[in-house]
Amino acid sequence: MDPRRRIPRTDDLLRLPAVVAARDVLSAPVIRSHIQAVQEAARSGDVAPEDVAEELATRLNQAQAISLTPVINATGVIIHTNIGRAPLSHAATAALTRAAGYVDVEMDLATGLRSGDRGAGAIRALLAACPGAEDALVVNNGAAALLLATTALAEGGEVIISRGELIEIGAGFRLPELIETTDVDLREVGATNRTHVADYVRAITPRTRALLKVHPSNFRMEGFTAEATVTELRAVADEHSLPLIVDLGSGLLTHDSALPEEPDVSTQLAEGADVVIASGDKLLGGPQAGILLGTAAVMARLKKHPLARALRIDKLRLAALEATVNARETPVHQALHLDPDTLRARTTALADEVGGTVVEHDGRVGGGGAPGFPLPGWAVELPAELAQRLRTGDPVVLPRVHQGVCLIDLRCVPATLDREVAAAIRRAQGAA
Numbered sequence: 373m374d375p376r377r378r379i380p381r382t383d384d385l386l387r388l389p390a391v392v393a394a395r396d397v398l399s400a401p402v403i404r405s406h407i408q409a410v411q412e413a414a415r416s417g418d419v420a421p422e423d424v425a426e427e428l429a430t431r432l433n434q435a436q437a438i439s440l441t442p443v444i445n446a447t448g449v450i451i452h453t454n455i456g457r458a459p460l461s462h463a464a465t466a467a468l469t470r471a472a473g474y475v476d477v478e479m480d481l482a483t484g485l486r487s488g489d490r491g492a493g494a495i496r497a498l499l500a501a502c503p504g505a506e507d508a509l510v511v512n513n514g515a516a517a518l519l520l521a522t523t524a525l526a527e528g529g530e531v532i533i534s535r536g537e538l539i540e541i542g543a544g545f546r547l548p549e550l551i552e553t554t555d556v557d558l559r560e561v562g563a564t565n566r567t568h569v570a571d572y573v574r575a576i577t578p579r580t581r582a583l584l585k586v587h588p589s590n591f592r593m594e595g596f597t598a599e600a601t602v603t604e605l606r607a608v609a610d611e612h613s614l615p616l617i618v619d620l621g622s623g624l625l626t627h628d629s630a631l632p633e634e635p636d637v638s639t640q641l642a643e644g645a646d647v648v649i650a651s652g653d654k655l656l657g658g659p660q661a662g663i664l665l666g667t668a669a670v671m672a673r674l675k676k677h678p679l680a681r682a683l684r685i686d687k688l689r690l691a692a693l694e695a696t697v698n699a700r701e702t703p704v705h706q707a708l709h710l711d712p713d714t715l716r717a718r719t720t721a722l723a724d725e726v727g728g729t730v731v732e733h734d735g736r737v738g739g740g741g742a743p744g745f746p747l748p749g750w751a752v753e754l755p756a757e758l759a760q761r762l763r764t765g766d767p768v769v770l771p772r773v774h775q776g777v778c779l780i781d782l783r784c785v786p787a788t789l790d791r792e793v794a795a796a797i798r799r800a801q802g803a804a
């Protein structure tokens with residue numbers, strides 16, 4: 373008998389459980405095209421007729437997956453921009469689902485009228501967590517927040533910034549260049565390593581509209597350095613009736629004992645900033661967002677600027693941000709405050725299981741906070757050639773490759789995934 377006669381017919385394939393399940397996520401024409409492709413592969417001899425059903429199920433599965441691949445972060449770097457920065461908490465993840473359908477994001481359900489307080493829940497949560505702020509606004513990301521603050525407060529004029537704070541935030545994007553795309557001129561003062569209050573005072577002209585202080589969130593300057601503090605700049609700003617903008621980056625709302633030198637929003641407001649800018653997906657541990665906290669007067673100016681509409685954030689991230697701030701306990705916070713004894717015990721158990729060596733290994737905050745600040749811990753050291761196999765395995769495990777070895781740091785790995793990491797390493801070793 374011709375083996376091609378054993379190829380399952382379309383009607384039979386359509387009844388397979390895998391195909392019925394796929395109907396929830398794939399359209400009928402897409403499913404039919406996969407069926408035809410597998411039947412064609414069977415006719416040309418690439419797939420055995422008895423393997424058609426299984427091959428079809430595999431292809432439908434692959435077609436359903438989004439192109440983003442989940443990654444187990446075994447680098448020890450908590451905020452890693454290349455893998456999506458902060459992983460969301462369970463509360464924030466649940467909030468995404470809750471906000472996915474129709475929601476009253478801009479409607480007062482009691483009256484049925486438009487409410488105009490989009491983001492009110494997230495703003496309430498932020499103000500409760502950051503008592504020094506009178507009002508808040510949330511936009512697309514930190515860069516958008518800076519764009520909005522400088523444009524709304526200084527359009528047609530100048531903003532004064534220290535030469536030591538003209539930072540590149542990553543992938544070739546520089547804050548000064550971002551601001552130069554607007555109708556705002558940057559007036560640079562001081563030297564790379566030292567800027568004094570007097571430098572700001574001397575630079576003030578009738579065109580000056582604001583003072584800007586940017587936290588060097590991804591590098592450290594040591595040695596012969598000086599900068600003007602927020603308190604000092606407040607005094608200058610008061611004398612000349614100028615607003616003071618502080619771009620913090622990191623997103624710590626209040627002081628965190630694990631990062632003694634990292635500035636936080638509350639402190640900067642208390643010291644006199646009119647508006648502080650922070651990212652949602654750095655140390656705050658939430659979704660991508662640009663958070664602006666400050667005085668009611670400044671916030672009102674920002675809210676009514678047309679750019680605020682262009683930079684606005686969607687309901688999904690507003691929901692995730694509100695949940696993040698209300699729950700406080702985030703994977704980022706857990707990784708930062710991990711009990712060293714627990715980390716050591718987990719690392720030792722992993723090394724026992726896969727045959728690696730336990731070595732001292734500092735974790736890092738990573739992008740947008742506490743540059744150079746080590747988080748003492750441990751890692752399992754393995755041969756470097758395992759790294760590529762781990763990155764391309766299933767699940768994907770991303771190790772740190774450093775000085776010719778592959779390091780598995782469990783700091784950012786949920787303890788519930790330790791067994792999966794061990795299994796992935798054993799598979800990678802087996803493939804050698």
Ligand SMILES: *Cc1c(COP(=O)(O)O)cnc(C)c1O
Binds near residue numbers: 516619621651661741
């Ligand atoms: C990260 C960072 C930004 C940019 O924020 P995004 O949310 O990535 O757009 C701006 N300023 C500082 C100081 C930062 O650390």
